[in-house]
Amino acid sequence: MFKKKRILVYGAGVSGLGVAEVLLEQGASVYIYDAKECILPEKLVLAINEANGKIIWGEGFEHIADNIDVMVLSPGIAQDKPEVLYAKKIGKPVVSEIEIAAILNPGKLIAITGTNGKTTTTTLVGEMLKSLPNKIAVGGNIGQALSKQAQTLTDASDILVAEISSFQLESIDKFKPNICAILNITPDHLDRHKTLECYIKTKARIFENQHDDDFLILNYEDEQLRQLGETADSNIYYFSSERVLEVGAFVNDAGHLIFKDRESTVDFGHKDSLQIFGKHNIENVLAAVIIAYISGVKVEDIKNTLHSFKGVEHRIEFVDSVNGVDYYNDSKATNPESTIKALEAFNQKVILLAGGYDKKTDLGLMMQIAKAKTNHLFLFGNAKERFAENALKYDVQNITIAASFEDAVNFASKIATKGDIVLLSPACSSYDRFKNYEQRGQYFKELVRNLLKK
CATH class of the missing domain: 3.40.1190.10 (Mur-like, catalytic domain)
Structure with missing residues (x-):
């Protein structure tokens, strides 16, 4: 079905590189395009060259687009990107991975x-x-x-x-x-x-x-x-x-x-x-x-x-107990609604760690819930100032703006006492500091385990 087709994959992330490998195995000539240059697996580069494909970083897109059969989009590529609009303008099918x-x-x-x-x-x-x-x-x-x-x-x-x-x-x-x-x-x-x-x-x-x-x-x-x-x-x-x-x-x-x-x-x-x-x-x-x-x-x-079934990693995941304090990793909570669900899952008040890359979502309901469900709110990342403003607006008590993710975890560990719960549930994506929410969650777990050594 894809044999001898010239297919442009836009986006060199996990999905983009994955579908590029699949299409090459199906006999297609694959072109990979991304606005930013990144390092590709050597095996993939060789396969692209052998199939008369090409790798393009930032420039030369239009020349390639004129000669392709289909454009395949990685999830991170929005519909209003100039390259996508151009492909559609010249009548090229644009489809998701x-x-x-x-x-x-x-x-x-x-x-x-x-x-x-x-x-x-x-x-x-x-x-x-x-x-x-x-x-x-x-x-x-x-x-x-x-x-x-x-x-x-x-x-x-x-x-x-x-x-x-x-x-x-x-x-x-x-x-x-x-x-x-x-x-x-x-x-x-x-x-x-x-x-x-x-x-x-x-x-x-x-x-x-x-x-x-x-x-x-x-x-x-x-x-x-x-x-x-x-x-x-x-x-x-x-x-x-x-x-x-x-x-x-x-x-x-x-x-x-x-x-x-x-x-x-x-x-x-x-x-x-x-x-x-x-x-x-x-x-x-x-x-x-x-x-x-x-x-x-x-x-x-x-x-x-x-x-x-014990759930999935990074979703209200129990990490460890340190000096009688239970630590939970909810790094997958990348929006306020998800953080609300995490707060409501606990019967007691928690020490909440939130922040990260600000998606400008409405924080009203989350802060109302935080007022009722938190003993202390630690904020970090580029969203921390807006989160703090909204927390004050809804009269959330005990707010600390941390200079870094590490400081938020360490400060929380110092004020927590036996029987407390420390919950990382950011209500933000991770892209201001981390590659993805998984990396953020793994780092949180590493920081918690380091507390055990102190």
Whole structure:
């Protein structure tokens, strides 16, 4: 399908380099373009040259674009980039990396999106599906490029499970999941999508190509998602952490996780038997249960996975206890809504560490929650001044502006006493200091473990 095609991959990140490797293996001539020069694996450079491709840094784009068949965008590349606009102007197809994955995938596709909870839900679904005889691959906005994962599948019964971001959905064409879920929608990435309305429409693209034999899973407690459900051609299942549903997944009055359709009612056990906690994780579990059940996973296998699943790294992850103080790494909280969910997951007040690269998101609700749920707020990164202004506006007590990430951790450790919780939940992306939220979380864990040595 891609043999002898001239394909320009815009963006030399994980997804870009991943899809470049895949396309080369498919026989395409690959051109990699990025505004900034970076070091590429020697094996990839050799393969590009052997396939008569080219690597372009910053200049010479238009000459190449005139002679390509398709432009493939990495998730970090916005639609309003001059290079993207030029490619569209001269009639070149511009598609997302996940579009390539969907073309290569020989089997079924499960896609999960939402402002928060994507990684946990996708990982949990992948674990549940392992009990099936089918071959399972998990990728997308988590781990490897989705196209690389799709390439590992060979049979129509295989299943590709994908975490999908709004950035990836911007440039889809025929991308069509057999099962998809939107977990929630709250304001995020408005620096890129500009308006909440645009962000919602982009998220909704995940089901725009579905038919009446496909499935769409939505959060009933999100009014925006109920409205989107009315526009879908798919079979819809809702989930709710707050009410009993006639059809769908919910928590009943006794605290049990229930799935109910028109033919049966299944009890997956009490919510307190889970090893992950917080209302948001209950919602993630309910969505995963629906996906696994309609995918054919046996009830007992779903239960076993629920009882053994300990969550994902960097999402309210217990790090260690130092002098009776528990430290939690929630580096994946890159927006205020995610930090709110983390704060609400604890029954006691916490010492909160927040800040990083400021996405200019609204902080009102987060600071209201912080006032009630924090003993002390430590702020760091380029967002710290705006965060401090908003914290003062909502009368948050005990605010410290730290000179660095390290100082925030060290100061928090000095004021914390036995029984306290120190929570890193930044409500910001990491790009002012770190490569990504994973690197930030790993460094936090390293700093905490260094406290043990003191």
